Amino acid sequence: MFFSLVTRFLKHLPANEHYIDGTKNIDWVFIEISSECKILIYKNCVKEFTEIIKNKFSKSVLYNSKERPLSEAIREAHVLLGWRFPEELLQKAINLKWIQLISAGLSLTEKKYGIPNYISNDVIITTTKGLYSDSVADYVIWSILTLSRKLHLVLKAQTHRNWAQHIGDDIKGKTVGILGLGKIGSSVAEKASALGMKNFAIKRHYASEHNIPHIDKLYPINELAEFLGNIDFLVVCLPFTSETKSLIGRNEFKHMKNSAFLIDISKGGVVRHRDLIYAVKNKIIAGACLDVFEEEPLPRDSELWNSDNVLITPHISGVTVDYAQKVGSFFCDNLKRFIEGRDLNNVVDRAKGY
Numbered sequence: 001m002f003f004s005l006v007t008r009f010l011k012h013l014p015a016n017e018h019y020i021d022g023t024k025n026i027d028w029v030f031i032e033i034s035s036e037c038k039i040l041i042y043k044n045c046v047k048e049f050t051e052i053i054k055n056k057f058s059k060s061v062l063y064n065s066k067e068r069p070l071s072e073a074i075r076e077a078h079v080l081l082g083w084r085f086p087e088e089l090l091q092k093a094i095n096l097k098w099i100q101l102i103s104a105g106l107s108l109t110e111k112k113y114g115i116p117n118y119i120s121n122d123v124i125i126t127t128t129k130g131l132y133s134d135s136v137a138d139y140v141i142w143s144i145l146t147l148s149r150k151l152h153l154v155l156k157a158q159t160h161r162n163w164a165q166h167i168g169d170d171i172k173g174k175t176v177g178i179l180g181l182g183k184i185g186s187s188v189a190e191k192a193s194a195l196g197m198k199n200f201a202i203k204r205h206y207a208s209e210h211n212i213p214h215i216d217k218l219y220p221i222n223e224l225a226e227f228l229g230n231i232d233f234l235v236v237c238l239p240f241t242s243e244t245k246s247l248i249g250r251n252e253f254k255h256m257k258n259s260a261f262l263i264d265i266s267k268g269g270v271v272r273h274r275d276l277i278y279a280v281k282n283k284i285i286a287g288a289c290l291d292v293f294e295e296e297p298l299p300r301d302s303e304l305w306n307s308d309n310v311l312i313t314p315h316i317s318g319v320t321v322d323y324a325q326k327v328g329s330f331f332c333d334n335l336k337r338f339i340e341g342r343d344l345n346n347v348v349d350r351a352k353g354y
Contacts, residue, residue, distance in 0.1 A: 026050075030063040030073040037339055040073050042082035042089070044102055045324040049081060052328030057335070079338070081331055083107045090116065096123050098338055102327050104129045104184075104318070105239055105267050106348060113240050113267065115350060125348040126334060130183040131326050132318030136265050137187035139317035141195070143263045143289035144171055144233055152311055172196035177231030179248075180204075180238035180266065181212070188235055189214035200231055228255040233263060239354035240267035248272065253279035262288040265317045269294050277303045280310055291317040 026046040031039040031053060041049050054060055063073070074092045080099045087109050099119075101107065104127055106114050115125065146152055149168035157164035176192045178185040178201040189199040193214040201212070206220040219227040228234065234256065238244045248262075249272040256262075262285060264271050273294060279285045287309030296315060304310055334344045348354065 026064070028070060028073070030068055030077070032061045032063070033057055033059075033335075033339065037078055037335075038076050038095075039079040039081060039335075040077040042080065042085060044082055045327070048324035049328045049331070052325065053332060053335070056332040079335070084110045086110055087116065091118055096120075098124045098126070098344070100331050100334060101125065101127045103127060104132060106354065107267075113269065114353065115348075121350070124344060125350075126344050126346045127348060127354075128327055128330055129346050129354075131330055132323075133183040133187040135320050136184045136317045137191050139291065139313075140188045140235055140263055140265060141191050143311065144176070144192070144197075144261075146311065147233075147261045147263075147287055147289060147309075148174070153308060156308070173198070174232040175200055175216075175230060177201070177227060177234045178215075179234065179236045181215070181218075182237060184265070185235070185237040186213070188237070200227060202227055224252065225255045228252055229257070231260060232257065233261050236262070236264045236266040236270055238266045238270050240269050241353040244270050246270070246272050248275075250275040250278060253284050256285050258283060258286065260285050262290075264288065264290045264292055266292060268292045268296065273302075273304060276310075277307070280307050287311075289313070291315055 027043060029041045029046050029050050031041065031050070033039065039053070041053075050062065054062070070089075071092065074089055075094055077093060078095055078097045080093065080096065081102070083101045083103045084107050090109065096119075099108070106125070106127070108115060108119070108125070119125075148171050150166035151168075153166040154164070157166070173196060175198045176188065178188055178199060181189075181201045181203040185201065189201065190213070192199055198216045199214055200217045200219065201215050202219050202221055202224065203212075204221075206218065212218065234248075236248060238247065244266075247270055253275060262271070262276065271290075273290075276288060276290075280287055287307075289311040290304065291313045292315055293304075298304060298312065298314075304312060330345070334346075337344050
């Protein structure tokens with residue numbers, strides 16, 4: 001009976017639908033595991049997450065917007081799965097116990113980063129930190145190769161059928177500067193090392209005596225200027241907090257080599273993009289590859305679009321074809337822990353902000 005219910009549900013999509021890459025997506029689904037565990041899946045990969053959950057928890061009951069309005073579902077929900085929720089939706093979540101974000105950072109609302117003060121301290125917030133480390137590191141390596149070999153200029157010439165030989169540089173022996181040595185930064189170091197590159201890094205908890213795999217030199221944060229002057233590629237992997245907000249700006253770019261590139265896969269707001277535009281225009285640095293922005297989607301009138309030496313991707317560094325399966329499986333493991341009263345994985349430390 002359950003599978004017939006799911007089949008009926010998937011055939012009769014809710015009234016609110018949207019399209020991604022030409023595929024119809026359901027805006028939200030309400031799933032009742034038990035009277036004490038009701039889940040609202042919101043916006044992203046709803047269809048895929050629903051399939052994964054119903055395969056793991058076969059006695060679940062599903063409701064769509066024709067059977068239960070969103071205003072009712074959010075008031076009943078104990079668990080939210082998604083990210084960048086509308087604030088008016090979160091404010092109505094009066095029975096909320098746990099929010100599972102599908103992002104590595106604290107992207108709880110559509111416009112603000114961090115935890116709104118109306119979210120009770122009793123509400124557990126978990127992220128998917130670490131799930132995309134290899135995917136993001138692959139993106140960083142692609143960025144390094146593309147920028148150093150000027151492949152972006154070659155592809156642009158191709159669109160105009162222009163036989164333009166843009167000559168780039170080798171990456172072997174070049175130095176990657178990793179700002180933030182968490183799981184993503186460590187994965188970047190491993191992959192860069194395999195290509196014959198050196199890795200310098202800044203880590204939150206610095207120790208002069210260190211033995212970190214694939215790291216050739218570790219700097220404390222108070223030596224940021226020296227660190228920046230010794231690298232060829234700056235990879236920003238930091239979470240967005242009060243300490244990291246606008247950490248990289250005009251003064252920091254001045255310490256970098258004119259031949260250096262910036263790769264930003266952190267969170268919008270760590271790098272001041274207005275200062276980056278100035279630095280690239282004035283050839284203070286050679287260029288950049290950006291996957292995160294202070295405002296997303298990036299406004300069409302942003303000057304960032306106009307530079308040949310700034311690559312822009314729409315926040316996809318961690319998204320691959322198995323993205324939904326990774327997140328769905330992680331959520332189901334955490335959901336089992338939640339039902340059994342055990343500690344959840346990837347719980348946000350509110351004091352640290354990540």
